[in-house]
Amino acid sequence: MSLALLNSSEVKARARRLGFVACGLAKAEPVAVGFADRYRRWLELGYCADMDYLRRNVEMRLQPDLLVPGVRTIVSLAMNFMPERHQPAISLYAQGKDYHDVLRDRMRQLMDDMQLSGRCFVDTAPVLERYWAWRSGIGTFTERGGFISVPGYGPTVFLGELFVMQEADRYDGPLEQEEGLEVSGERLEDTSSPNNPLTTNLSPLTPSFCPALTAEGLDARRCVSYQTIEHRGPLPDGFRLGQTFYGCDRCLRANPQFAEAHPTDEPAFQPSEALLKMTPDDWRQLTVEQYRTLFKGSAVKRAKYEGLVRNIARWQKP
Ligand code: SF4
Structure with missing residues (x-):
């Protein structure tokens, strides 16, 4: 039995109503050759450090129908996470509630509303989410760090993907489409354009700015985000x-696009007053009980109490 075509405009309108700031649809084809080669090379260089899950299921990561058999459409979604105020000792993305939970709930709601069959992923499966965000035209790669920047919102966005069994009535293409790059055919192929993110650097990364930013991608071993x-x-x-x-x-x-970032009206991504009040001295005396209260339902729990204490002991600031 063939499934009804997905109405692209309706999916986007409903996504907006659920708080997503961008939504784009791409055919669930294998990841473009240049991008896939680049990913394999990045792994070979050991830039994924000890994140062994990135080495597993490589083919699945590059071929969506190995992850979800029968998938026809990938819906990429972005949600603005820029908080109104923030605790300066913690990365901007982790000021509020865990984005995995927030996005997953909204994406499930979108699937229910639209009666979509398939699966939703938020950073928890072998999916090249930035590639799909670029491919479905919801943003462009930034100059530094290879983030996805959404027009009008900048790079302060969380990404999620729906792997859907239905074909769509209309698909989107990259926003910065290189001349000669086939985006509506069966498969994206290499082009020789120096600005084409499929074949060259995702961005002009600059080791002089940060040693983790190399010409062949981000070396996680040297990155503060990875280490902490x-x-x-x-x-x-x-x-x-x-x-x-x-x-x-x-x-x-x-990144220049950071100037486009502006506060989200999503309450889940705002920090608590207790978190905002923490001073450097408070952090240095952080107890397990405080840690549990401050970070209940937060992505910061990924580092665990021991990890945070380790980090705080090495913290230079202020
Ligand atoms: S340490 Fe990592 S997150 Fe920080 S500037 Fe370098 S690459 Fe970016």
């Missing part, structure tokens, strides 16, 4: 933290 959030065990000798002890916003803020 994902890494277990002691921090490397001599590793320096900046203003934040959980995550790092330097390259996010350094």
